[in-house]
Amino acid sequence: MRHTISVLVENKFGVLSRISGLFSGRGYNIESLSVGETTDPNVSIMTIVTSGDDWIIEQINKQLNKLLDVIKVVDMSELDHVEREMVLIKVAPRTEDKAEVLRLTEIFRGRVVDSSPKTYTIEITGDEKKIAAIVELLRPMGLKEFVRSGKIAIAREAARKQP
């Protein structure tokens, strides 16, 4: 099963290598990995999408926790959470498809962030399904390339109790 794991790490050099080395050394799978700052400049957060059965996921969690630079590991898949990914798509549509490309961008609440006489570069944010859908829809319309950011995730706050 696929899991999204958030890993809070010390913002030191070599940390990314320790984490990726753990995955490659033990034969775990990384589907995507993204790293960024947090409110504390000394701390970074990594969002790792991985897959495996319960045994493997348990080991991944424990092995991550064992790394000295890892402060906290949260398996987002066990919590109510929000996931987002961003994709930048470059399309070179035929003239008759241009309007459709722009319309799709709008439907998917995306933006055109760059345009040239022959191409549009479109930015779309969403969960995995949405990204997959837009990519598929644009594929026949001159899709040239796309770059995905990897997934990021955050836990939802517990709903406030009704008085």
Add this chain to the structure above:
Amino acid sequence: MKITGAEIFIESLKKEGVRHIFGYPGGVVLNIFDHLYDEKDLRLILTRHEQGAVHAADGYARATGKTGVVLVTSGPGATNTVTGIATAYMDSIPLVVFTGQVPTMLIGNDAFQEADIVGITRPCTKYNFLVKDVNDLAYIIKEAFYIAATGRPGPVLIDIPKDVTTGKAEFVWPESIKIRSYNPTYEGNKYMITQAAHMIAKAKKPVIVAGGGVILSGASKELKELAEYTDVPVTMTLMGLGGFPGSHRLSLGMPGMHGTYYANKSIQESDLLVAIGMRFDDRVTGKISAFASNAKIVHIDIDPTSIRKNVRVDVPIVGDVKKVLTTLNKVLKEEVKETWHEIRKAWLKQIATWKAERPLTYDRDTDVIKPQYVIEKIYELTKGDAIITTEVGQNQMWASQFFKYDRPRTFLTSGGLGTMGYGFPAAIGVQLAFPNKLVIDIAGDGSIQMNIQELATAVINKLPVKVAILNNGFLGMVRQWQELFFQERYSHTRLDASVDFVKIAEAYNAVGLRATKRSEVEPVLKEAFSIKRPVFMDFAIDWQEKVYPMVPAGAAIDEMLFLEENKKTEKKLKAVK
């Protein structure tokens, strides 16, 4: 007052209570070596190879329980330590390894003798550091010693660029270390411990499997108390030998691939396994799906990743073995009232039958030297009062089978990584820590040649280690597999008996002795033990001798081959293959 990085290095080691460093000099560590020149309280033992230095520090650490310290130069000096570091990492041995590095300015430049040792050792150290600022040096050293020795111990590497050794800073020694992301669990969960106590009380056929964690946490006394109080037999993994007395009535010897019949039988038939400070290595479990299928498993380990890594566990207890066992013993005595002796009687009787049925054995009626005979004689002559190190292969297995280790830290072997060339330098480290102890490396003619240069270190430092070379002219364990599973095709395992170990010993100004028949074994051993110098003993053993019992790779641990049915079973096995 500001002092140089080299001086901070020296002062920090003194603050840590270090007395001995094993090392080898080189360009970028010259400043540190220059300060060691006048040093009275800090002695550097110059080995003849950096790998030897790490194994020596490892032996020193295993025998004393202190953290071993290594100092080498950059590039090849650093890369030569990797095998030693990986050996210590697999067996959870605390080491701090200092490597020199090219000046900060040149890092990444492919400078002369530059190697990215921090990158190289990342997967085989518990942690590693590159010191970029001399102001951080003291803190990092303190941190490294703290990390190496706490939690599940392991090697830590500190890479020090040359300019950091010459740069100046105030020497500030931190009082204590706090790492927010590193908080090992020492106290076991009380509820789980109580669960375990009740399971031990109810079990009709329990077995304790004790590993290296018992020795590392100093829990031999607590383990003995547990076993004796509850009348549970104990099997010790290779790393656990000595953690529980081998001559104890409840000892089952070692389990696994070359374990005793009765240890493996007991595990397979048990209804409760109490695994203590061990990690269910494949050499212990054999075929996992057929391992202890009827047993509930209680697993005590300080490293959560060891639990449920290989086998299912019913009661996991994360904590320091000594602390957990102390609580467990208390709970058992206070809360659980059982008449152990009655409910265990049948089980212990069954085990006694297994012991009588198939004891460890070899052909005793022959004039050729059987390796097991040499080990038995060493045990007999020393009365077990010696520290034994081993190389890897047949020598290691015979040493684990035919010598009974009654005290912790008296059997040192590369268990996890299986490093040939470990035993001799390790013995040198042990001898340095215990000058008056009899320290014996049980070696093969293959392994000893992997670090034979350290004989110079032993001679020059007057360290009278004894090396018993079980010389069969082969890489024996690999040959054994070739005989059993590869139709006796001895591909590249024949070493030829052309090396004269006696002459090698003499050339190094050590003593060389030789025995070619059984009757010469005892006199050679006696003579060696009476000489206060390093001795190589060359025992020309039966080259065809194999280690039995043996569980073929991939088989369940009770599917063993035995000496008696040697030929018969081998034939059958070949047919199967």
